[in-house]
Amino acid sequence: MQEFLWLLTLSLVALLAVIFVAVIRQAAMPAAAAVPARSGRYRQPLFWGLIIVGVAVTYGTLVPWPYSPDPRTTDTPLRVNAISEQWSWSVDHTELPLNKPIVFFVTSRDVNHGFGLYDSDRRLLTQVQAMPGYVNKVHYTFTKPGQYRVLCLEYCGLIHHDMIAELTVKP
Amino acid sequence: MASNRTISQTVRPVVGFAVRLTMALSIVVFLLMMLLGLIMRMVQGSLLDIPPDLFYQIMTAHGTGMVGTAGLAGAAIMWHFLNRYVRPSVSVYWLFLAFFLTGVVLILAGIFAGGFAGAWTFLYPLPARSGAVWSVHAAFSFIAGLLLVGVGFLLFYLDAARAIVGRYRNLSNALGWPTLFGSEQADTPPPAIVASSAVLIINTIALVVGAVILAITAVNLYVPSLTINPLLAKNFIYFFGHVFINATIYMAVIAVYEIIPVYTGRPWKSSRLLIAGWSATLVMALAVYPHHLFQDAVMPGWMLVTGQILSFASGIPVIVITTYALLSYLHRSEIRWDLTSALLTLGVFGWAGGVIPAIIDGMIVVNKVMHNTLWVPGHFHFYLLLGMVAMALGFATWLAQGEKPGTAMTLSHKLALGGFLLGGLGVVLTFLYSGKESVPRRWAVHVPEWTAPDQLGSVFAAVVVAATIVIAIQYMSRCARSS
Ligand code: HEM
Ligand SMILES: [Cu+2]
Numbered sequence A: 001m002q003e004f005l006w007l008l009t010l011s012l013v014a015l016l017a018v019i020f021v022a023v024i025r026q027a028a029m030p031a032a033a034a035v036p037a038r039s040g041r042y043r044q045p046l047f048w049g050l051i052i053v054g055v056a057v058t059y060g061t062l063v064p065w066p067y068s069p070d071p072r073t074t075d076t077p078l079r080v081n082a083i084s085e086q087w088s089w090s091v092d093h094t095e096l097p098l099n100k101p102i103v104f105f106v107t108s109r110d111v112n113h114g115f116g117l118y119d120s121d122r123r124l125l126t127q128v129q130a131m132p133g134y135v136n137k138v139h140y141t142f143t144k145p146g147q148y149r150v151l152c153l154e155y156c157g158l159i160h161h162d163m164i165a166e167l168t169v170k171p
Numbered sequence B: 001m002a003s004n005r006t007i008s009q010t011v012r013p014v015v016g017f018a019v020r021l022t023m024a025l026s027i028v029v030f031l032l033m034m035l036l037g038l039i040m041r042m043v044q045g046s047l048l049d050i051p052p053d054l055f056y057q058i059m060t061a062h063g064t065g066m067v068g069t070a071g072l073a074g075a076a077i078m079w080h081f082l083n084r085y086v087r088p089s090v091s092v093y094w095l096f097l098a099f100f101l102t103g104v105v106l107i108l109a110g111i112f113a114g115g116f117a118g119a120w121t122f123l124y125p126l127p128a129r130s131g132a133v134w135s136v137h138a139a140f141s142f143i144a145g146l147l148l149v150g151v152g153f154l155l156f157y158l159d160a161a162r163a164i165v166g167r168y169r170n171l172s173n174a175l176g177w178p179t180l181f182g183s184e185q186a187d188t189p190p191p192a193i194v195a196s197s198a199v200l201i202i203n204t205i206a207l208v209v210g211a212v213i214l215a216i217t218a219v220n221l222y223v224p225s226l227t228i229n230p231l232l233a234k235n236f237i238y239f240f241g242h243v244f245i246n247a248t249i250y251m252a253v254i255a256v257y258e259i260i261p262v263y264t265g266r267p268w269k270s271s272r273l274l275i276a277g278w279s280a281t282l283v284m285a286l287a288v289y290p291h292h293l294f295q296d297a298v299m300p301g302w303m304l305v306t307g308q309i310l311s312f313a314s315g316i317p318v319i320v321i322t323t324y325a326l327l328s329y330l331h332r333s334e335i336r337w338d339l340t341s342a343l344l345t346l347g348v349f350g351w352a353g354g355v356i357p358a359i360i361d362g363m364i365v366v367n368k369v370m371h372n373t374l375w376v377p378g379h380f381h382f383y384l385l386l387g388m389v390a391m392a393l394g395f396a397t398w399l400a401q402g403e404k405p406g407t408a409m410t411l412s413h414k415l416a417l418g419g420f421l422l423g424g425l426g427v428v429l430t431f432l433y434s435g436k437e438s439v440p441r442r443w444a445v446h447v448p449e450w451t452a453p454d455q456l457g458s459v460f461a462a463v464v465v466a467a468t469i470v471i472a473i474q475y476m477s478r479c480a481r482s483s
């Protein structure tokens, strides 16, 4: 996912740069007749193109609803409580099952923290905020056994960068 | 059409002086803050070793300092061009500067004397609950400083509103609504007035909301029993923060509207499209902030959906319209490039370019794996450093050139411009790359696997600093000579 987004971003920025360079290279030339009229010709397609892309992307990324449980299974998820506090996590199950949907109930005893679930390659899998007074839920199903980590993803003061918990997923 | 008539023949010399002074101040602070940024990047890259408390103080100073200075430079740009059409008060402008500078003193004292390191977003209840790292007095100094800066901006916008209404009778005329809705408008507002009106409305609202949450935070420091719902506080803070930081770009782009036509010989018109774009922005800028709260799963679903849709949609009005208009005005305009026109054009590129990774992160499914990684500083440095700051520097060189096109670009101009562009792109792309690699943002310590892009980013940052120094020196020496 992240690789794709990175390449998408690079391509779109490059496209924008190419358009700027193309215009800049012509900018010093004398005007051809009726330039403004000619330059208007991309306006309509650009407008409608953006609308169509917008509608399609909105639909494609909101259906199914991104916060809902894993649609591939109807098992009742295992509930795991994660409570944050400056500057540590307490997670009530640190050995987690494979291929079973899990719902993390995340909260905080003091300030805002962020529950960031990382795999052993340091790739961020999912996240949710840990807030005082609220319980945020995040669903995840582990499909690979191994060592996982929770890193703090909301700035919470001096030891924010060392607020890490270890999780193990057993085959 | 008698529209867009300026009153520049009556622009008071003191206006020019105040604006040049503000820009000098802004450039110096931008530079100092860039140095702090360079230090942070080097620390993350293990090229420099400082304790985490100092890192987070620097992070707080850099964030607050950059956002505040972007606001200051934006205000100077807006005020400069407002003076072409209407008569804002010079005394209020000095008062604004006085509030701003007093606030800065309190902010710096809170951070570097008191050790406050709660970040520029002062996310409640962190200021009061630092784990005994800083005192409530340090937090109070910082919060009170922000409040003073906010009051200064509020005065600035209220006076701008008074001046605009003085000529256009009401803000709907100044937003160009008669033109938009088809009636003949005798005194069509120029883009500078349309943009200023939209900005002053949204930022006044944002500043009031910001002042409310700042005041509650300040009281909570000394009266812990007086609390506020942390989720509500978060909504207030991101609403304020989102609008304020975006407004800095909206103000800076006025320089593009007003200066580029001098180069192209084609007036930047208040077309219906432009007017509609700014009116749409007025609404969307206020409603889009829930995109900062995608990871608060308890937020109402409709707000999160609105946040995602508006993140995409709010890119279209001003950004697409401004970029498109700029490119068609430039096209075969026989423009003679100088540092000003090049920096302003770069600024629009940076603004539009930065919005690309921002909109991508504005989708909930993406946000799940990008939020609070370095992807985020990646996109906002794109439109702030290569966008907002490039426009502000372009405006400054315009002042230094005596507000007319300058000589063709010298070698030092070309090096400065190229360095700023390449260095800036490098800073931004290394951030985005780290974000793609899931590196968290706001971490003082990076593991060895993360440090390669940090180190490369540091090199690019040094290039940006060097390029900015060249531009700053030229600005200072030209301004000193001319006054
Ligand atoms: C040479 C140029 C710059 C460099 C090297 C730089 C570097 C940095 C670094 C390393 C961070 C912290 C990243 C992290 O979260 O780990 C940061 C944060 C930030 N920067 Fe910059 N920056 C530069 C220019 C700017 C400019 C021009 C602006 C705005 C006008 C800006 C605004 C901010 C803000 C608002 C933050 C967020 C602070 C926070 O997370 O609390 N920066 N910058
Ligand atoms: Cu944290």
Ligand SMILES: [Cu+2]
Pocket: B242, B288, B289, B291, B292
């Ligand atoms: Cu925002």
